[in-house]
Every structure is written in structure tokens, then in C-alpha cells.
Amino acid sequence: MANSEISNHTEPMTVSEKPVLSAREVTKKYPGTVALDNVDLDIYPGKVNVILGENGAGKSTLMKIFAGVEKPTNGSLILDGEPVRINSPGKALENGIGIIYQELTVCPNLSVTENIFLAREIKNRFGVVNQKKQRNISAETLKKLEQPINPDMPVSQLRVGQQQLVEIARSLKDNVRILIMDEPTSALSSKETSILKEIISDLTSQGVAVIYISHKLDECLEIGDRFAVLRDGKLVAQAERKDASLSWIIKHMAGKNPDELYPETDHKTGKAMLKAENLCLPRTEGEGYLVDHASFTLHSGEITGIYGLMGAGRTELLESLFGLHKLATGSLFLDGKAIDGFTIDERIENGLMLIPEDRQKQGLIQTLSVAENMTLSSLKSYQKSGFISNKLEKIAVNDYIKKLLIRLSDPGQPVVTLSGGNQQKVVIAKCMLTNPKVLMMDEPTRGVDVGAKYDIFKIMSDFAARDTSVLFTSSELREIMEMSDRVLVLARGKITADLRGQDITEKAILDACVIRNKEEKRKSA
Amino acid sequence: MTGNQKIISSTKSAKLLLLQMRAYLALILVVAVFAALSPTFLTTSNLVIMAKQVAINAILGIGMTYVILSAGIDLSVGSIAGLSGMVAGWLLTEGLLLPMFGVSIFFNVWVVILIALMTGAFVGAINGFLITKLNVAPFIATLGMLYVARGCAMLISGGSTFPNLAGRESLGNTGFLVLGNEIFLGLPLPIWLMIALTIIGTIIARKTAFGRHVYAVGGNEESAKFTGIRVNRIKTLTYVISGVCAALVGLIIASQLGAAHPATGEMYELNAIAVVVLGGTSLFGGRGTITGTIIGAFVIGVLENGMVLIGMSEFWQIVVKGLVIILAVVVDQWQQKIQHQTLAESA
Numbered sequence: 085m086a087n088s089e090i091s092n093h094t095e096p097m098t099v100s101e102k103p104v105l106s107a108r109e110v111t112k113k114y115p116g117t118v119a120l121d122n123v124d125l126d127i128y129p130g131k132v133n134v135i136l137g138e139n140g141a142g143k144s145t146l147m148k149i150f151a152g153v154e155k156p157t158n159g160s161l162i163l164d165g166e167p168v169r170i171n172s173p174g175k176a177l178e179n180g181i182g183i184i185y186q187e188l189t190v191c192p193n194l195s196v197t198e199n200i201f202l203a204r205e206i207k208n209r210f211g212v213v214n215q216k217k218q219r220n221i222s223a224e225t226l227k228k229l230e231q232p233i234n235p236d237m238p239v240s241q242l243r244v245g246q247q248q249l250v251e252i253a254r255s256l257k258d259n260v261r262i263l264i265m266d267e268p269t270s271a272l273s274s275k276e277t278s279i280l281k282e283i284i285s286d287l288t289s290q291g292v293a294v295i296y297i298s299h300k301l302d303e304c305l306e307i308g309d310r311f312a313v314l315r316d317g318k319l320v321a322q323a324e325r326k327d328a329s330l331s332w333i334i335k336h337m338a339g340k341n342p343d344e345l346y347p348e349t350d351h352k353t354g355k356a357m358l359k360a361e362n363l364c365l366p367r368t369e370g371e372g373y374l375v376d377h378a379s380f381t382l383h384s385g386e387i388t389g390i391y392g393l394m395g396a397g398r399t400e401l402l403e404s405l406f407g408l409h410k411l412a413t414g415s416l417f418l419d420g421k422a423i424d425g426f427t428i429d430e431r432i433e434n435g436l437m438l439i440p441e442d443r444q445k446q447g448l449i450q451t452l453s454v455a456e457n458m459t460l461s462s463l464k465s466y467q468k469s470g471f472i473s474n475k476l477e478k479i480a481v482n483d484y485i486k487k488l489l490i491r492l493s494d495p496g497q498p499v500v501t502l503s504g505g506n507q508q509k510v511v512i513a514k515c516m517l518t519n520p521k522v523l524m525m526d527e528p529t530r531g532v533d534v535g536a537k538y539d540i541f542k543i544m545s546d547f548a549a550r551d552t553s554v555l556f557t558s559s560e561l562r563e564i565m566e567m568s569d570r571v572l573v574l575a576r577g578k579i580t581a582d583l584r585g586q587d588i589t590e591k592a593i594l595d596a597c598v599i600r601n602k603e604e605k606r607k608s609a
Numbered sequence: 610m611t612g613n614q615k616i617i618s619s620t621k622s623a624k625l626l627l628l629q630m631r632a633y634l635a636l637i638l639v640v641a642v643f644a645a646l647s648p649t650f651l652t653t654s655n656l657v658i659m660a661k662q663v664a665i666n667a668i669l670g671i672g673m674t675y676v677i678l679s680a681g682i683d684l685s686v687g688s689i690a691g692l693s694g695m696v697a698g699w700l701l702t703e704g705l706l707l708p709m710f711g712v713s714i715f716f717n718v719w720v721v722i723l724i725a726l727m728t729g730a731f732v733g734a735i736n737g738f739l740i741t742k743l744n745v746a747p748f749i750a751t752l753g754m755l756y757v758a759r760g761c762a763m764l765i766s767g768g769s770t771f772p773n774l775a776g777r778e779s780l781g782n783t784g785f786l787v788l789g790n791e792i793f794l795g796l797p798l799p800i801w802l803m804i805a806l807t808i809i810g811t812i813i814a815r816k817t818a819f820g821r822h823v824y825a826v827g828g829n830e831e832s833a834k835f836t837g838i839r840v841n842r843i844k845t846l847t848y849v850i851s852g853v854c855a856a857l858v859g860l861i862i863a864s865q866l867g868a869a870h871p872a873t874g875e876m877y878e879l880n881a882i883a884v885v886v887l888g889g890t891s892l893f894g895g896r897g898t899i900t901g902t903i904i905g906a907f908v909i910g911v912l913e914n915g916m917v918l919i920g921m922s923e924f925w926q927i928v929v930k931g932l933v934i935i936l937a938v939v940v941d942q943w944q945q946k947i948q949h950q951t952l953a954e955s956a
């Protein structure tokens with residue numbers, strides 16, 4: 085590991101092949117931030133080039149520069165040994181550079197095919213789109229991804245994970261030489277992730293350079309060939325596969341000891357906080373339920389993890405509890421009070437809060453500042469005789485910026501200028517500021533760096549210690565197992581296991597995930 | 610930073626400052642141009658006439674700002690103005706007929722004004738209902754209401770005018786003409802109303818939860834819902850506010866004329882939208898200010914008044930007005946771009 089650390093731009097590492105794309109002394113400044121500071125980085129063909137770094141380290145910014153979306157303030161790019169100017173996404177594509185963005189860019193109103201070919205429609209010489217050809221290609225690409233998605237379906241009807249796959253399909257069909265993937269798996273199930281991994285190894289064996297960004301470090305270590313770590317916009321370390329390890333990554337990313345990935349959770353189960361009886365959410369199309377007669381009681385002082393495969397109904401369960409589905413039935417008691425008929429704001433008032441799954445669509449108001457976003461759910465607490473007191477608001481905002489270590493230059497800056505992970509923290513802060521008795525978190529660590537994950541877990545744990553009841557979902561089994569005092573497993577809308585303490589084992593959880601499939605098979609047999 | 614860069618940045622930031630102040634600069638510019646071209650422009654009597662016109666666009670614009678901030682649009686304001694004037698004219702001249710008793714009751718002027726304003730609120734509430742509960746697109750819902758409200762205004766009198774709104778001493782309903790004509794501390798009452806509404810409107814937008822919620826709904830409706838904002842209620846309220854502002858305008862015009870015409874306020878919706886856009890409010894919702902709208906109203910008002918004074922052809926006036934609106938939006942885009950660059954350099 086000794087040779088793994090290199091000072092900023094000295095000797096490049098000994099690699100036999102020539103880099104296909106290089107950044108030379110790239111600097112990018114934004115209002116109040118230096119997002120990239122003199123970065124020299126080489127990207128090699130046929131390799132998975134992993135880029136690591138905390139939230140706001142500058143990873144996405146560098147990718148946007150490669151993809152022609154942003155222009156560097158200083159520095160240059162070199163493609164195949166020749167300097168190039170990539171000043172538009174079209175130019176990037178001409179040069180064989182494709183990108184899958186961190187935030188979804190699909191248009192929900194258009195069909196899967198239309199999205200895959202958006203801005204690159206196959207046209208005849210009169211400008212008429214060749215629908216049939218497009219449809220065939222997208223069907224083929226989706227098949228490669230092993231997705232049973234109908235190419236004519238509007239994207240809005242797909243799950244977030246599937247939308248992400250459409251995004252991936254869009255780049256795959258372009259046959260690029262360099263493919264940038266900015267957190268492609270943050271919304272994917274483990275099965276979808278493994279399909280993606282296969283595709284990545286296919287691509288690299290064809291000589292494509294894959295640039296891979298993820299906060300799921302195990303995943304990075306599994307597929308990465310070369311590793312580069314950014315910190316505060318600077319390239320601080322590089323390593324090859326043989327030299328990289330979890331502790332190496334974490335050391336360079338944050339200077340944290342990897343033993344501290346999960347905080348202690350030792351909570352005392354208190355009184356019943358949220359009681360759900362026969363909670364049901366019927367499917368809008370077809371028979372059956374998305375949430376199928378779920379009954380459970382959450383206690384104060386406990387962290388309950390909900391695990392289930394994609395489509396098991398985790399999000400729907402949380403949303404039904406929060407009052408987002410008109411069709412949901414069943415009785416709900418919050419701290420002894422019946423809340424079935426309550427509107428969302430009444431539920432919030434009574435102490436229920438949900439951190440939604442999709443921060444862009446459901447969490448943030450993009451036109452407002454960081455501070456305004458943070459206080460939006462709890463404006464009542466800063467009012468003095470009906471008017472918002474800027475002073476009280478500021479105190480709350482600054483408090484949570486510190487508590488959650490949100491990286492920004494000014495609370496008044498537009499929330500969209502924060503990095504993805506920091507945006508997530510803003511949503512979390514907004515929800516925490518309502519002082520909930522029951523805090524529901526739908527994938528709270530999505531797109532969040534290791535350090536911040538720890539911070540979020542710590543906050544969860546502190547909340548539980550303050551007699552709050554925390555209910556969270558995660559698609560990472562490890563997180564669920566480490567953080568939960570109790571685990572509920574969902575399979576096709578039904579709770580198939582309710583585990584505590586010693587009973588929380590990987591096997592018990594995974595078995596419960598597929599229980600229903602087996603049952604049904606037996607029935608039909 | 611080297612000295613050279615500093616100079617670049619400071620010219621850039623000067624440019625930015627000019628751009629940010631552009632609405633004010635545009636206002637000063639048009640005032641200066643017309644003052645030079647027309648000797649009558651700066652006379653007190655002309656300024657008062659102009660300011661009255663400005664007040665009308667500004668008051669409509671304040672209501673419209675809320676609607677547009679929440680990512681809606683209200684095309685019915687002109688018709689609501691007409692309807693509210695007719696309601697007032699009817700109550701003042703004919704009174705409310707109670708058929709079972711065979712008598713008409715006449716209300717005090719304050720009550721008449723209140724009823725007319727409530728008419729505006731009611732029409733706004735219907736707009737809100739159509740948009741939030743029946744999912745009609747705002748453009749269509751309020752376009753329909755443009756016709757419905759106008760038709761109702763005509764139905765009240767069978768299409769004719771209520772020619773005398775002075776009221777009768779014997780009925781105890783005099784005083785309506787004060788609203789549009791009274792001079793208070795040297796300024797006509799409508800201008801005071803505009804000033805008061807600007808202040809109230811700004812405070813509501815910036816200092817209350819409702820105001821914040823309007824911006825949030827316009828910025829991202831889905832997120833607003835998850836945040837616990839009652840999206841439907843907020844949207845409906847913006848249309849109610851717009852309806853009340855429009856009704857007030859109808860009253861002011863009726864009072865100024867001393868008569869109520871069912872055709873009052875035709876095409877006013879376009880002016881109202883124009884002043885909001887000139888003032889820098891985004892038609893996509895979520896961004897904008899009330900003060901911007903007021904400046905926008907002054908720019909349009911000065912322009913219209915000045916062009917008449919210098920004897921410009923009526924047709925050219927329309928063309929110029931359209932060009933100014935387009936220019937305003939173009940400059941707005943330009944500012945946002947430069948703002949980004951300048952801030953980036955100072956980082």
C-alpha cells in the first residue's frame with residue numbers, strides 16, 4: 085500500500101496501456117466553491133476506472149466536464165494523445181463518450197423507446213422518425229439488460245430502478261468507447277446490479293473504458309480495476325486493484341477508520357408509537373394488493389428496518405402510512421390517536437414524517453434555496469405572530485447544517501448547486517426539523533458517502549435514543565442488519581417475517597423474501 | 610487573482626449590477642425619453658392620469674403574480690373586473706330584489722364593495738376548484754371562466770350600462786365615486802391602494818408560510834405534497850387572491866367612470882400577465898417578486914402613456930409593447946447567465 089499514494093501530479097503509475105482520455109490540470113470553480121482543483125487523471129481503455137470521494141468532492145463535476153456539459157475554468161482534456169475541446173454533449177458523443185447521469189434525466193411522459201432515442205432519433209431524410217427501427221433497437225437493448233419492460237410504456241409507469249435502467253439502455257445503444265456511470269446502481273436491486281456488472285465486464289472486454297462512480301464501496305472493490313480518490317476537488321490518491329482495499333479507500337476519502345462504519349445501536353424498547361392494522365393498498369390495475377393486510381406495531385426507542393426485494397412494496401407501505409394513497413385502507417394509531425383520515429400535514433403535525441425515496445421528485449423544491457428547503461415542513465416553529473422570523477429560521481438551519489455536516493458555501497444558495505449527497509442531507513434535515521415521533525426513511529443513504537452514511541445512521545440512532553421510533557428501508561442488507569433492532573421482511577406486499585435480536589440473520593431475511601413465491605407455486609401445483 | 614482578471618471581473622460585475630437594476634433603468638430610460646419628446650409628459654395632470662392606469666395593471670399584476678408563482682395562469686381577470694363592476698352597479702342602482710316581499714333592498718356602499726369583492730373571490734374559488742379537483746389545466750379553466758364571467762356581467766343588465774353610480778341620499782348608498790377619484794395627500798386613492806397592496810403582497814410573499822408555500826408549489830408540486838403542503842388549497846387561494854384583485858380593479862374603474870359597463874376589462878388579462886413577466890417572474894413558477902411586478906406595471910404604463918402623447922400610431926404602439934415584453938424575457942435569461950459567470954470568477 086506504500087506506493088499507492090502519489091502526490092498531486094508527479095509520476096503516473098506504471099500502466100502498460102496508453103490512457104484513452106486524460107484530464108490535465110483541470111480546475112472548475114463555482115460560486116463560492118472550487119469543485120475541482122488542478123486535477124490530473126488518466127482513464128484507461130478496457131478497464132473499470134473507479135472514482136471515489138465524499139459528497140461534494142467533485143466527482144460529478146469532473147464527469148460533466150468529460151461529457152461536455154460543463155466547461156473547465158482551467159485545464160484541458162486529452163483524447164488519444166491529442167488535446168480536444170469537448171464543449172457540448174453532442175461533441176462528447178461524436179468522440180465516443182457517453183454518460184449516465186447521477187440524477188435521472190428521463191422524461192416521464194415519453195415512452196421507453198422515445199426516451200432511449202431522445203435527441204438522437206433515427207430519422208429518414210425527410211426528418212420522419214423511424215419508429216419501428218427505434219422500437220426494435222430498444223427492445224434488443226432492454227433484452228441485453230434482461231428487463232421485461234415494454235418499450236412502448238411511458239417511463240412514468242416504471243419503478244425508479246427501472247427508470248435508471250432505461251437511462252443505462254440509452255447509453256448502451258450508442259456503442260461508445262468511454263462510458264461514464266455516475267452512481268448507476270443507487271436505485272437498482274441486487275439482481276439488477278448483477279446484470280449491470282455483467283454488462284460492464286462485457287464492455288471492458290470489448291475495450292470500452294468504463295468510468296464508475298458509486299458510494300457502495302464493496303461494489304467498487306468488486307468490479308474496479310483502477311481507483312482514484314478525490315477530496316475537496318483534489319486528486320489525493322490512486323491505486324490499482326491489488327493495492328486497493330476498503331480501509332485504503334476510506335482512509336483517503338475521509339480520514340475515517342473503517343471500524344466506525346455503523347454506530348452502536350442499543351436501544352430500549354418503549355411504548356407503542358405507531359400501530360397499523362390490516363393496512364392494504366390495492367393495485368390500481370389488476371387484482372391483488374401492493375400492500376397486503378400489513379399489521380404491526382412500532383415502539384418508541386427502536387429502529388425498525390424493512391427489507392424486501394424490489395417491488396416488494398416497501399415504498400408503498402411507507403407512503404400508505406404517510407397518507408399519500410387515497411385507496412389505502414386499514415386503521416392507524418399514532419401515539420394512541422387514530423390518524424386514518426388525516427391529511428399529510430395533519431400527520432406531520434402529529435409527529436409522523438417521511439423522507440421520500442426520490443429526492444429530486446419528492447424531496448426538494450429546486451427553485452428554493454438550501455435554507456428554504458430545510459425549513460419548509462416546519463415553518464410553524466419559526467413564526468412569530470404569523471410571520472416567519474428570519475432569525476429563528478437561521479438558527480435552525482445553521483444547527484442542522486452543522487449536525488449533518490452539509491457542505492455548502494451559503495445557506496442561501498440554490499439547493500440544486502449542492503452535490504447529490506448533500507442534497508439528500510438537506511431533505512433529511514427538513515424532515516428532522518419537524519421533530520417527528522415516528523420517522524420513516526425510504527432509502528435514506530442513497531447516494532450518500534461513507535462518512536455521511538455513518539452520520540445518518542448516528543442521527544437515526546440518536547433519534548431512537550430520544551424515544552422516537554425509526555422505520556427505514558434500505559436495499560443493502562448489511563445496513564438493515566447492522567442498524568435495526570427489529571427487521572420486518574416484505575414479500576409481495578405481505579409481511580413475511582418479523583425478526584428481533586439474535587433472529588436477525590441473513591438467511592432468515594432472505595428466506596422470508598421468497599416465502600410467498602414458494603407458497604404460490606405450491607398452491608398452483 | 611491577477612490585476613488583469615480583477616478588471617475583467619469588475620466590468621462584469623458592473624454589467625451584472627446594470628442588469629439587475631434593469632427594470633429600474635428601463636423605467637428611468639422611458640421616462641427620460643418621453644419627457645424629452647413630449648412637453649406634456651411630466652405635467653402633474655398627465656402623471657396622475659398615468660399613475661391611475663399603472664395602478665390598475667399593478668393591482669391585477671399582484672394577484673396574477675401569486676398565480677404565476679404557483680405555476681398557474683389566470684386568464685379570467687379582465688372578465689372578473691367587468692363582472693364585479695356590474696355587480697356593484699346593479700346593487701347601487703337597482704338594489705337586491707326580494708321577490709317574495711316585492712321590495713328591493715339597497716346596501717351601504719361598503720357592503721356593495723364587499724359583495725363585489727366576494728364575487729371576485731367566488732369566481733377565483735371556482736377556478737381553483739376546476740383546476741385542483743377536476744384537473745382542468747389552468748389555461749383552459751380560466752379561459753372558460755373568461756367567457757362565463759363576461760357572459761354573467763352582460764346577463765346582469767341585459768348587456769346595457771348602469772350609467773349613474775353616484776347613489777342616492779334617500780337610499781343611503783352614496784359615496785361609491787370616492788374609491789376611484791378621491792385625492793388623498795395629493796395622490797388619487799387607487800394609487801394608495803396600489804401602494805398598500807404592494808406592501809401587503811410583499812409581506813405575504815416573503816414573510817408568511819402561505820407565501821413560502823406558493824413558491825414551493827410552483828417550484829415542485831410533488832415535493833410540496835410530500836412536505837405536507839396542502840397543494841390544492843394553496844393553488845385555490847392564489848386564484849381567490851387574483852379574483853379579489855381583479856374585482857377591486859373592476860370597482861375602481863366603475864368608480865372612476867361613475868358607470869358600470871359590462872365590457873369593462875376586456876383584454877386586461879394580457880396586460881396583467883405582461884407586467885408580471887416584465888417584472889422578472891418565471892412563467893414556469895417558483896421564481897419572482899411582487900416588487901418586480903410593480904416596476905413592470907410602471908414600465909408598461911409609461912410606455913403606453915408616452916406613446917400616445919408623442920402621437921405614435923396605435924398600431925405601432927401594439928408592436929412596441931410586444932417587443933418590449935419579449936426583450937424583457939431575453940434580458941432575464943442573459944442576466945442569469947452572467948450572474949453565474951461572475952460569481953464563479955469571484956469564487
Ligand SMILES: Nc1ncnc2c1ncn2[C@@H]1O[C@H](COP(=O)(O)OP(=O)(O)OP(=O)(O)O)[C@@H](O)[C@H]1O
Nearest residue numbers: 114119139140141142143144145501502503504505
Ligand atoms: N452549478 C453549481 N453551482 C455551484 N456549485 C456547484 C454547482 N455544481 C456543483 N457545485 C459544487 O461543486 C462541488 C462538487 O460537486 P459534485 O456534484 O461534483 O460532487 P460529487 O463528488 O459528485 O458528490 P456526490 O457524491 O454527493 O454526488 C460541491 O461543493 C457542489 O456544491
Ligand SMILES: [Mg+2]
Nearest residue numbers: 143144186504
Ligand atoms: Mg455526484
